[in-house]
Amino acid sequence: MKPARDLADTVELHLQYLDRYRSIIEQKLTGMSDADLRGSRLPSGWSPLELLKHLVFMERRWLRWGFVAEQVDHPWGDSADDPDSPWTLGPDDTLAGLLAELHAGGEFTRSVVAGVDPATIASAGGRFGTDDRPTLNWILFHVLQEYARHAGHLDVARELVDGATGE
Numbered sequence: 001m002k003p004a005r006d007l008a009d010t011v012e013l014h015l016q017y018l019d020r021y022r023s024i025i026e027q028k029l030t031g032m033s034d035a036d037l038r039g040s041r042l043p044s045g046w047s048p049l050e051l052l053k054h055l056v057f058m059e060r061r062w063l064r065w066g067f068v069a070e071q072v073d074h075p076w077g078d079s080a081d082d083p084d085s086p087w088t089l090g091p092d093d094t095l096a097g098l099l100a101e102l103h104a105g106g107e108f109t110r111s112v113v114a115g116v117d118p119a120t121i122a123s124a125g126g127r128f129g130t131d132d133r134p135t136l137n138w139i140l141f142h143v144l145q146e147y148a149r150h151a152g153h154l155d156v157a158r159e160l161v162d163g164a165t166g167e
Contacts, residue, residue: 001020002016002017002020003016003017003020010118010137010140011113011114011115011116011118011136011137011140012114014137014140014141014143014144015109015110015113015114015140017144017147018106018109018140018143018144018147019106021144021147021148021151022102022103022106022147024151024167025052025055025102025147025150025151025154026099026102027167028048028151028154028155028157028158029048029049029052029095029099029154029158030095031164032048032095032158032161032162034095036048036161036162037049037095038089040157041157041160041161042156042157042160045086046086046087047087047089048154048157048158049089049093049095049098050078050086050087050088050089051087051150051153051154051157052095052098052099052102053077053078053087053088053089053093053098054078054079054087054150055102055146055147055150056078056098056101056102056105057075057076057077057078057079058078058143058146059102059105059106059109059143060072060075060105061075061076061127062127062139062142062143063105063108063109063112063113063139063143064105064108064126065126065127066122066126066127066128066134066139067112067113067122067123067136067139068112068123068126069122069123069124069125069126069127069128070126071126072126075127109143113136113140116136117136118135118136118137118140119135119136119137120135120136121133121134121135121136122134122135122136122139
């Protein structure tokens with residue numbers, strides 16, 4: 001469901017759109033075979049399940065490790081702990097498990113930012129040092145654009161698998 005058009009609370013607006021895109025991501029992946037989730041039909045080679053894992057770690061990097069400055073194990077765990085490496089899957093990565101992590105990450109995000117001033121600067125000590133720390137508003141907008149962009153990628157991947165289109 002889209003947020004109400006009169007919603008003026010910027011943080012809540014971001015949170016509601018993030019919830020919406022998590023649902024869209026889940027819809028795009030649900031019903032695909034394990035082979036289609038793990039395989040790729042694209043020249044770049046990424047699989048839908050790798051993209052889902054990327055989204056789990058992306059939100060963790062920006063909110064848990066970034067905004068809150070919590071120390072996290074393997075912040076780049078979607079790409080072999082190297083931000084420039086391709087996305088990877090472990091043998092235990094499943095659609096159900098990664099979707100659960102995706103939604104748990106969303107709950108964490110909501111719990112730490114709901115009602116927070118969007119001009120609040122990210123904490124130092126996690127992803128960011130003392131200089132050039134972004135605002136909460138910047139982080140939420142960045143995370144939202146990541147979700148929207150990758151939902152579009154999944155639109156194409158799903159259509160190539162079985163012709164399914166739309167949200």
